Amino acid sequence: MKLPAIWGLITSATLISGCLNTTTESNLADESINQQVQRYTACEKIEALVTSYGNDFREIKLKEISTRISQSWSAKYHLVGNDCHIISWGNQVATYSCKLEVPDEVVAQQYFDIAKSETAACIDDSWKMTESPSNNKKGLRVAFDNADKGISISAQMIPTEGLLKQSWSVYYYVGDIKQP
Secondary structure (H helix, E strand, C coil), X not given: CCHHHHHHHHHHHHHHHHHHHHHHHHHHHHHHHHHHHHCCCHHHHHHHHHHHHCCCCCCCEEEEECCCCCEEEEECCCCCCCCEEEEECCCCCCEEEXXXXXXXXXXXXXXXXXXXXXXXXXXXXXXXXXXXECCCCCCEEEEEEECCCCEEEEEEEEEEEXXXXXXXXXXXXXXXXXXX
16 A cells, blocks of 8 residues: 555544544533433423523523524423423524424323423513414414513414424423514
C-alpha cells in the first residue's frame, strides 16, 4: 500500500472514532438527563415549563433539530407521549408542543383527561380553564390561560383520518395565550 493511502485510512479511522465517541458521550448525557427527568413530578414539569416560557424554554431545550422554516429543539421531557419539541417561528416567542398518536378515541380520552387533571392540579387560581369542542367539532380542547403572564397551557384530542385507518392524536401545548 502506498503512503497516501495509508494516511487516508488512518485519517478516516480517526475521524470515525471521533464521531463515535462524540455520539456516545452525547447519548450518555441524554441518558443522564432522562434519568433525572423521570424523577420529576407532573407539577414540577409544568412549573418548569411555565417558568421557562419567558426565556424561550432555554432550560427545557435539549438538541436543536434542523428545519427549513423554524428553529426547533427536542425537549428534555415529555408531558404527553415522547414527541415534544420547542419551536420558534422567527422572532415570535417559542412554544412547547407535544403530540401522541393513539389507536382510538377511548385511549385519546384517557390521555386527554390525565393532561387536564394534572394541569388543573398543578396551577393556582390565577389560571382560567375553558373546555370546548376542538376546531373540527369531533374532538375536545381544554385551555388553561393566565392573562397576567400571557401564557396558555392546553390539551386537545382530535381524530386523524387516514386512507386506510382512523386514529386519534393528543396534543399538549404551552405558549403564547394568543396562539394556541
